[in-house]
Amino acid sequence: RPGALARLAESIGKQAANILTIQHVRGFGExxxxxxxxxxxLETTGWEHIRRVRDTLRKQGFRIKDPLTPR
Known part of the structure; x- marks a missing residue:
């Protein structure tokens, strides 16, 4: 949706996390x-910061794959 990426980036910035890399993936997968x-x-200050960012984004309606689970 138009503006979704901007809202995502703004929310991450408001939580004092820094986006180091970003990749758009379209058309395949889940x-x-x-x-x-x-x-x-993202650059964060640690595990608790990661949890806060993840939980905030989920509350805003973004579907987040759990960043605390190893690949």
Whole structure:
């Protein structure tokens, strides 16, 4: 949706996390038609900061794959 990436980046910035890399993934994987998957690497202050960022984004309606689970 238009503006979704901007809202995501703004929310991450308001939580004092820094976006180091971002990749837009379209058309394949576990996403529905009309959705876009975004993969990001964030700079945080530690595990508790990661949890706060994750929980805040989920509350705002973003679907987040658990960043605390090893790949």
């Amino acid at each position: 996403i529905a038609i009309g959705e876009t998957e975004v993969e990001m690497v």
